Amino acid sequence: MTALTRWRTRRWLRMLALVILAGAAAVVTHQAIRLITHMRDNRTILGLAAGRDLAVADDAAPRLLFARAHFLMTHDQLNDAQHVVDVITRSDDTAMAAAALYDLGNTRLARAIDLLERMAVDAAIPEIRLAKENYRATLRHAPSLWDAKYNLDIALRLIRDFPEIERELEEEPRQTPKRLWTDLPGLPKGLP
């Protein structure tokens, strides 16, 4: 190896080291800024979870907005919560959007079941319909969220509104010549 090639290699290595150093510095700076932002947001999230009424701007991160929405839901301010959830669903964070919509549906359905237990059926019906819409939107964002499927199933059994299918269902038994299921053993046939 001549002195010239050695010198060239050293110069090349020096450039490489400088580039790596600059890249590492950029990564450290970027990640440090993220870390600081996240730590600050975490303080707000934990504060809201602890029940403190902390304000969150509409342009905040979806995770932060979700914490705010959940606080509003648990403190019986559904209209404000609906607004925050709308803001979250406009972001591209589908996981947060699904979580927020699911919690909103849960809040509404729980309220409706509470109303039903107090025999306030007329007040419960719109809540159930809204909850169904919330769950449906949840599943659009996260089709495999099993808890949303389960709770939507509960809501659908409270009010079944599949007019086109249920009508078919009612007509079908009349068309069948024999009502087979009445002959099945184990099914009660009525009073003795």
Added chain:
Amino acid sequence: MRCSIFSCIASRLGRSIAAGARRGLPRLAGAGIALLALTAGPVQADSVTLLPARAFGYFLGDLVRVEADIRLDPGFALVPAALPQPHKVNGYLDLIRVDLSPGPLTADGSSYRLTMVYQNFYGALEPRAMEIPAVPLRATNGEAPRDLLVPAFVFTAAPFRELVPSRGGNPMALRPDILPRPYPLRPEIEAITVAALVGTLALLALALLQGWRPFTRSQRPFATALRALAPLAAAPTDVPAYRAGLITLHRAFDAAAGHRLLADDVAAWCRHDPRYSDLSSEIAGFFTTSRRAFFGAEPAAAMEALPTADLLALARRLAHAERRDPRPRPPAAALAAEGAP
């Protein structure tokens, strides 16, 4: 099996006649189509075929994927505006995505692969066949539009929980909320750690390459020698000290060259390490003086040829030269070779 001999024979006879008819029919039909082609121009051979898909076991919220291969006559293309758009099909079915891509068959005419993703929102109480309605499409060759139909698709929707809980429990018990959670900080901390480690290694490598203290790989022998020679300035006529100074500088030359440097090697070494080539005559002078001082046994005469002050000046210039970037100049021979092809 209750079957009389006559009826058995009759049924077999009937079957064989039917089979014969089936074999003969395509040929007849083919001839008919050929005749039609001769009389009525090109035959319309557009086709829409559904790809086989799972048609059972769909729960509430599951995605149903309907794929169709569409093959059109040469010159025909689908009308994009007539494609279905994502929408709520009915109370229990959403069309959520439509993709159109070029199909696998491209021998003649144009072919497409249409993918439609539906979401099932029917809360089944028992397994039940559900129909995805047929989807109309439109193709055109610029003159005559043609209507096509993606056939209806039937799938079985199924329930995933009991109608009435058989083991008790509240059927109205909701699944719990998703609780807000703080950001996990681990990814950022890991990224910072790794980047800081890489950065430190790069900085270390840079320090080694640049020769920053204390990472300098090659010591600076002339700078060390200059420090060792400094007391000589106070006693410029001390002969033993002068001899000791010469030896110190010799050791520095040895260290710089990496081997014992003799007078005859000086010219070659100066060419090899061009930092010192400007000083080659002074270095040669130093070696001559040194030879006279040690082998000619006349240190006093040597001190006259190279006084202490000049010795110190040489050491200083050498120390200065060694700090320079050791960029070599191309050898003169190589330059001559490049100049004269």
